[in-house]
Amino acid sequence: MNKTVLILSGSPRKGGNSDTLCEQFRRGCIDAGTPVTKIDLREKDIRFCKACYACRQLGRCVQQDDMNEIARQMVAADVIVLATPVYFYSMAGQVKTLIDRCLACGGQLANKEFYFIATAADGQPAMERTMDGLRGFTDCLPGAVVKGCIYGAGAWQLGDIQGMPAMEQAYRMGLAAGGSADAVQS
Numbered sequence: 001m002n003k004t005v006l007i008l009s010g011s012p013r014k015g016g017n018s019d020t021l022c023e024q025f026r027r028g029c030i031d032a033g034t035p036v037t038k039i040d041l042r043e044k045d046i047r048f049c050k051a052c053y054a055c056r057q058l059g060r061c062v063q064q065d066d067m068n069e070i071a072r073q074m075v076a077a078d079v080i081v082l083a084t085p086v087y088f089y090s091m092a093g094q095v096k097t098l099i100d101r102c103l104a105c106g107g108q109l110a111n112k113e114f115y116f117i118a119t120a121a122d123g124q125p126a127m128e129r130t131m132d133g134l135r136g137f138t139d140c141l142p143g144a145v146v147k148g149c150i151y152g153a154g155a156w157q158l159g160d161i162q163g164m165p166a167m168e169q170a171y172r173m174g175l176a177a178g179g180s181a182d183a184v185q186s
Contacts, residue, residue: 002178003078003113005029007038008070010084010095014040017119017161018083021152021170025081025117028174036174037077039070041094046070048097055104070098071105079113079147079177082134086120089129099137111143115173118149119166121156148173 007026011019022038029036044066054062061068074080082099084091102109116134120127131149138144150170155161 002032002034004076005034005036005079005081005174005177006073006077007036007081008074008083008095008098009038009040009042010082010092010098011040012042012085012092012094013158014042016085016158017152017155018085018117020159020161021117021119021150021166022081022083024167024170025083025115025150025174025177028171028176029178030174031171032175032178034174034178036178037073039073041098044070046094046097046101049100049103051103053103059104061101061104067098067101067104071102074102074112075105075108077112079115080109081115081117081177082137083117084119084130084134086118086122086127086130089122089126091118091130091133096133102137106141109141109144111145112141113145113147113177114138115147115177116149117152117170119152119155119161122153124151124153127151127153147177 084095152166
């Protein structure tokens with residue numbers, strides 16, 4: 001049985017390198033017959049967490065922005081993909097803001113499968129801080145499992161990711177995300 005996949009693209013530019021890898025992952029899901037939804041965070045109004053903790057009583061955030069709907073989709077998904085370009089050796093601000101706002105739904109994200117996508121001008125070792133930050137989020141979610149990490153190293157300018165091994169890796173992990181028997185993860 002296929003799982004449902006939610007891709008959260010933190011790329012500030014449409015067709016950016018991390019966004020391109022999201023599209024490859026999405027294509028793999030579609031080819032595997034897996035239900036997939038992609039949300040472009042650049043198009044969403046997600047405000048900073050105010051640490052008011054009203055969500056602890058209400059079960060949702062009191063802020064009226066796009067995060068409540070995104071959180072609902074995260075809770076409904078079996079697999080969540082977090083994608084970000086790397087800025088100054090860390091994740092993009094819009095991804096960190098989304099993670100912080102998961103305070104309201106974190107308990108409902110238990111036992112989810114996660115994939116991480118990151119792109120950077122530098123090499124893979126320099127991207128580990130970003131991946132560690134993403135892992136820090138999933139470490140707070142009981143039973144969360146990181147199924148794969150895609151490193152789009154050496155991609156700075158728009159389109160640099162084209163033809164790199166990360167393109168095929170993103171496609172294959174998209175196939176695998178829904179449980180496709182044809183997927184071969186690398």
